[in-house]
Amino acid sequence: MNGLFRPYDREVVLAELSGKSRSALGRLELPGTVDSTNLEVLRLPDDQQHGSAIIADCQSAGRGRRGRKWHSPAGCNIYLSLGWNFADPTSSLGHLPLAVAVMLTRALARGGLESAGIKWPNDILADGRKLAGVLIELHPCGGEKTLAVIGTGINVRMPPGEANRADIGQAWTDVSSQLPAPAPPDFRDRLAGMVLDELVQGIMVFAASGFEFFAADWAKRDALSGKEVTVSGTSESLEGQADGIGESGGLLVRLREPSGALRVQEFFAGEVSVRQPEN
Ligand code: BTN
Numbered sequence: 001m002n003g004l005f006r007p008y009d010r011e012v013v014l015a016e017l018s019g020k021s022r023s024a025l026g027r028l029e030l031p032g033t034v035d036s037t038n039l040e041v042l043r044l045p046d047d048q049q050h051g052s053a054i055i056a057d058c059q060s061a062g063r064g065r066r067g068r069k070w071h072s073p074a075g076c077n078i079y080l081s082l083g084w085n086f087a088d089p090t091s092s093l094g095h096l097p098l099a100v101a102v103m104l105t106r107a108l109a110r111g112g113l114e115s116a117g118i119k120w121p122n123d124i125l126a127d128g129r130k131l132a133g134v135l136i137e138l139h140p141c142g143g144e145k146t147l148a149v150i151g152t153g154i155n156v157r158m159p160p161g162e163a164n165r166a167d168i169g170q171a172w173t174d175v176s177s178q179l180p181a182p183a184p185p186d187f188r189d190r191l192a193g194m195v196l197d198e199l200v201q202g203i204m205v206f207a208a209s210g211f212e213f214f215a216a217d218w219a220k221r222d223a224l225s226g227k228e229v230t231v232s233g234t235s236e237s238l239e240g241q242a243d244g245i246g247e248s249g250g251l252l253v254r255l256r257e258p259s260g261a262l263r264v265q266e267f268f269a270g271e272v273s274v275r276q277p278e279n
Contacts, residue, residue: 005075005157005185007030007057008192012186013055013189013190013193017193020204021200024051025051025052025053026048026049026051026052027053028052029054031056031057032057033058033059033060034054036061037055037056038063038081041054042139042149044083049147050085051082057074058074059072066233071162076157076158076188077157077188081149081152082196083148084148085147086146086147088145088146088207090138093138095210098121098214098249099214100122100152101121101221102118102214103198104132104134105117105221107194107199108124110198112179112180113179116221119224126175130172131173133152133153222245224242227241229275238265240254240265241254242272251266252264252265
């Protein structure tokens, strides 16, 4: 075996979906190579975007957050996007990225990886290294409605030759190396089904009741809590201690003023990195 997964088997993916998820699912497409699954959802006819999922084997122009590329080789990882119409304006969906991160950790736990953490806002980590990322693109549809295209890339089994790719640009890991036993040949299909199931069910709950149902799991999975962090990419680089999330879903950081006093600031943008303790 060359270490690659075989093409997706629709029935294996669908077998992981609950009755509720199946009835809410629109189209499910499992293409070989696309440029970006998020773009593919946008290319669906307007009346077919809601509830439709695209899960590709490979992306030729996978997109990451902050304008980055998402390295998307064939036969090894999950590249999944789901379209969802919310009856809310984009301004009311600030907690959606956080809720989606919780949904992903639930799916990973179902797949056997219990220990995944969340780095605000929605990077999924294992062992302090990036395992999965989320790119949510919000498109206002008029009349206070929003189409959300929720995309996730999950490293399932990155081939050894990809290990040193410069465009990954950060410490990463994959699900199969975090599992205690070797992953079976249909593992990627099953995990993709679990992810889709958790997303569809979770988003229905989020649309009806907001973040409340996800807050406790978020706090349990918060990989930054209590860590010394640097927040950069805004007007200045600031250092402090991460302290959970605020009411509006931003990252709370305890900053020390030059006077020595502590002040808590909520960040909604910027790049967060954990500072290593000095020896
Ligand atoms: C990040 O930068 O952490 C977010 C990465 C999101 C990648 C996924 S892969 C499926 C979907 N299609 C894309 O082009 N990007 C997202």
